[in-house]
Amino acid sequence: MPLWGRLVAHINNTNYLIDMKRICLILLLIAGALSGYAQQKKWKAPKQPKRPKWEAPKEVAPEVIDVWRPYNVADNWFLELYGGASYSLAENMAGHSFGKLCRPMFDFGFGKQFTPVLSTRFTIGYKNQKGRASKQAMEVSSLLGEGDYNYQVLVMYLDEMLSLTKWLCPYDEMRKLDVQMFVGAGVNYSWNFDDKVDKWARYGYPVDGTDHLNWAARAGLLAMWKVSESADISLQGSFNIVNDNFNGVKHSAGFAFDSYVDVVAGVRLHLADHYGSSRYYKVRRWEATSLRGTETKVADLLDNERIKEYQSRESAETVAFGELMKTRISFYVDRTFVNDYQMQNIRIVADFLKKNPEVNLVIKGYCGASEKSESPDMHLAERRVESVKKALVKYYNVDASRLETQFDETATAPFPMKGEWIDGVVFLMVRK
DSSP: OOHHHHHHHHHHHHHHHHHHHHHHHHHHHHHHHHHHHHHHSOOOOOOOOOOOOOOOOOOOOOOOOEEEOOOOTTSSEEEEEEEEEEEEOOTTOTTOOHHHHEEEEEEEEEEEESSSSEEEEEEEEEEEEEEEOOHHHHHHOGGGTTOEEEEEEEEEEEEEEEEHHHHHSOOOTTOOEEEEEEEEEEEEEEEOOOHHHHHHHHTTOSBOOSOEEEEEEEEEEEEEEEOSSSEEEEEEEEEEEEEGGGGSBOOTTSOOEEEEEEEEEEEEEEOOOTTSOSSOOEEEHHHHHHHHTOSHHHHHHHHHHHHHHHHHHHHHOOOOTTSBOSOOEEEETTOOOOOHHHHHHHHHHHHHHHHOTTEEEEEEEEOOOSSSOOOGGGOHHHHHHHHHHHHHHHHHOOOGGGEEEEEESSSOOSSOOBTTEEEEEEEEEEEO
8 A cells, every 4th residue: 555545544543543532531521420420419218107106005994883782682671660641532431520531550561672763562551440321321310320430451562662763863872862653552451340330231221341351552652861871761642442342331333442542651771781781882893793703713813812911911000009000991982881892901900909908999080082072061971980880890899989980071081092992981099
C-alpha cells in the first residue's frame, strides 16, 4: 500500500479510538453520577403492620349479684294468733243493732313462706255467732219473741297468700309494712244451737238446730307491721261465703249462700331458720353457690384454706386489756345478719372467752365505712351488735353478763372496706 494510503488509514483508526474513549468517559461520568445519587438517598426499611398495644389482663371481679340464701323445708315457718269480731250478713239480720251483729272470734294459724312473695297457711277459727228469725214470722207468732238465738262456729281454712308489697316494690328487708292478699277454701262447722231453736222447729218454723258441716271460701287483705326481727303486728279483714244452712235456717230455694265479714288483729311470729335468722335474706351469688354444695372441689379447697386461716387467727389472739381483739365481724353493706362464714369468727370469740375467764368483752358496733356511707336511720350499728350478741349467747352459750354492747350510728367503722364487706363489729377486751 502506498505511503499516503497507510497514513489515511492510521488517521481513521486514531479517530475511532478517540470516539471510543469519549464514549467510555461519558458512560463512566453517568455511572459515577448515578452512584453518587444512590449514596445520597438513605435506605428505608419497609413499613411493618401496626401491632396492638400490650395491656395487662384485667382482674375479673367476683360475682356480687344478690340472690336468696338456699332454704329448705324446715325454714321460713310462722305462727299467727288473732282476735277480733265477726259481722254476720245472713238473712233476717238486717235492722239488728251493730253490737248484736258483731260477735267475738279467735283465730290461730301457722304457715310457710315459699318465697318472699308467696306463702301458704292453715288457720282454725272459733266464733260465737248469732242468728235471728224472720221479721214476718215474729209478727205472726209471739213464740219467737225477739227471734235471736246463739250457736257456735268452727272454721278451718287453707289460704294462699300473695305479698302485694314485695311483688310490686323491690325487695327491702328493712321495709316495715307488708300488705298481703289471700284467698282460701275450707270448712265451716256450726253446732250448739240454743234449745229454743228445736222448740221453734217443733212449732213449724223452718229452722234446724242440728250440727252443720259446710264448705266455705274467703278472700281478704292482711297488713303487717314489722316490730322486730321475729314478730309482726297484723290487721286482717276477710269476706266469707258459706252454705245458707250454716245458721240453721232452711232456705226456701233449697240451696243458697250466706256471708259474713271477719276483722281481726294479732301477731305473726317468724320461726328461726337453720341459719338462725327469722326473715328472708340475700347473699352474694358466689356464697350461695358454695352453700348449695356445688363446685365441690373448689369449695373443699376454699374450706381448707379458711380452716388454716381460722387456726392462725385463733393462735394469734392474746389477752391485752384495753385493746381490740384481732377477730372482727364483717357485714355486707346495708346488712345486719351474720352469715355462715362470719359465724366461724364468732366461734373464735366464744372460744377465746372460754379459755380466758378473766376477760369480758365490749361489743362495739358501727354504721358506715370509709368508701361507702350507710344511713344512720337504718340503725345498722345497733342491729349488728344485737345480732352478734345473740349468736354468742344462743349458739355458743356465752354468759350474757360477760358481754357489754355499745354502738354508734354516725361513726365510721375503724377499718377500711374490703370489697362489699364492712368490719361493723369489733371486740374490746376489759377486765372481768
